[in-house]
Amino acid sequence: MSDTTFRDIKAAVTRAKGAPFTIEPARIRAPKDDEVLVRVVATGMCHTDMIVRDQYYPVPLPAVLGHEGAGVVEAVGPLVRGLSVGDHVVMSYGYCGHCLPCAGGHAAYCKEFFDRNFSGTDPQGDTALQDASGEALHDHFFAQSSFATYAISRENNAVRVTKEAPLELLGPLGCGIQTGAGAVINSLKVTPGSSFATFGAGAVGLSAVLAAKVAGATTIVAVDVVPSRLELALELGATHVINSRENDPVAMIREITAGGANFALESTGRPEVLRQAVDALGGLGCVGVVGAPPLGTTAEFDVNDLLLGGKSIRGIVEGDSVPQRFIPQLVDLYLQGRFPFDKLVKFYPFEAINQAAEDSEKGVTLKPVLRIGA
Structure with a gap:
């Protein structure tokens, strides 16, 4: 050439x-x-x-x-x-x-x-x-x-x-914004009036907060260890925030939601946080996993809690988005002031x-x- x-x-x-x-x-x-x-x-x-x-x-x-x-x-x-x-x-x-x-x-x-x-x-x-x-x-x-x-x-x-x-x-x-928003809208299909918790309030987790608000969730909980991120989460639509260095997020989410969240998202890539997200779900709840740890990382959960609670764990890549359709939708929501x-x-x-x-x-x-x- x-x-x-x-x-x-x-x-x-x-x-x-x-x-x-x-x-x-x-x-x-x-x-x-x-x-x-x-x-x-x-x-x-x-x-x-x-x-x-x-x-x-x-x-x-x-x-x-x-x-x-x-x-x-x-x-x-x-x-x-x-x-x-x-x-x-x-x-x-x-x-x-x-x-x-x-x-x-x-x-x-x-x-x-x-x-x-x-x-x-x-x-x-x-x-x-x-x-x-x-x-x-x-x-x-x-x-x-x-x-x-x-x-x-x-x-x-x-x-x-x-x-x-x-x-x-x-x-x-x-990528990042699409992942958080798509996880909520496309993968978990968060419903109006439901409860949603994000474990991790970085760019992906806060994009999920924005999307949960758009989707009509009425209880939106953000969990993180950085106070400034939790403050921003409240500004963006979270109804509750939890600093997991100071409080037990599982116990607090169960209390806030009267038994456990309908939907959750794990974006930290930490196996112990994924366990918390599973434990914080209510019956028939679903947690989406978007955090990327090193290849070969394993995680643990209580099998009977998963089984008897009808809970599910869903791996999510890129918010399960069709970019040609989803990205223009997010742009429209941004221009309308809703995202x-x-x-x-x-x-x-x-x-x-x-x-x-x-x-x-x-x-x-x-x-x-x-x-x-x-």
């Missing part, structure tokens, strides 16, 4: 386990087939970016991560039919589109999900990025690798959004990516968003 097919860009590269991100000159190839080239305006940072940097998930290095990108379509491949240059898009996760889960409207459980989001290459084993020395950089992280000024995505995971919405804000809808996820966001310049990561890990910032381009 000749040099004329490449574009000079800047990318934040992860070169070694646990090492800081380094912003480097790089090159990206032109889009092919059903791909689109997106000029990245802003990208959210997510817990998954950090656990891959730290190699909890075995994405090959060196790599360009980033999977909550929003930007403007700059070029399209010859098979693209639904997107045009100039469209505003939010990039979400990759999926094949033809396996049984995809055909059934559950693309988040695509049989090729891990390969398309964590393999570090496209489905053919190729990369779109090179570093300044011409060496390949592993990319296609969540079918985008948007810690860069430009990203290659596929048409089916680049979601066109209205130009009325602030594009720099929308990237987190592609103010902007209150979770703090913006950072691209050059401050390591500070953003540190602030996220310390709990200082709920949802960092990197401003990358105009």
Whole structure:
């Protein structure tokens, strides 16, 4: 492939386990087939970016991560039919589109999900990025690798959004916000008048609080250990908050809900917290699990409590969302003032990516968003 097919860009590269991100000159190839080239305006940072940097998930290095990108379509491949240059898009996760889960409207459980989001290459084993020395950089992280000024995505995971919405804000809808809100609306199907508890009041958990309010839950409980997060949870719609360092969340939720919550969400990735979430359910209650611990992590629960209570535990990926449908719905709710996820966001310049990561890990910032381009 000749040099004329490449574009000079800047990318934040992860070169070694646990090492800081380094912003480097790089090159990206032109889009092919059903791909689109997106000029990245802003990208959210997510817990998954950090656990891959730290190699909890075995994405090959060196790599360009980033999977909550929003930007403007700059070029399209010859098979693209639904997107045009100039469209505003939010990039979400990759999926094949033809396996049984995809055909059934559950693309988040695509049989090729891990390969398309964590393999570090496209489905053919190729990369779109090179570093300044011409060496390949592993990319296609969540079918985008948007810690860069430009990203290659596929048409089916680049979601066109209205130009009325602030594009720099929308990237987190592609993963973290979508996960929390979708878990409530799509997976748990929280009902009007019901009780809901979120274990963890980070960006995902608070997105779930917002969605539970939209869904009509009348008792919404947020559990966390950071007072500022609990204060924000009340502002966003929680009816009760519990600091689990100071109080027993299981006992308090059972008291608040007169026996146990109808629905719960676990977003911390801590097995002991998952046990609390199961224990806090009422009869026929369901807990959704979205927190991602290291591979191989196990958890315990009381089998008879689960059995006799008719309780269920549901694993949830990406909020079981169909991005092409769900992301525009969330944008509409935001524009109507009913889903103010902007209150979770703090913006950072691209050059401050390591500070953003540190602030996220310390709990200082709920949802960092990197401003990358105009």
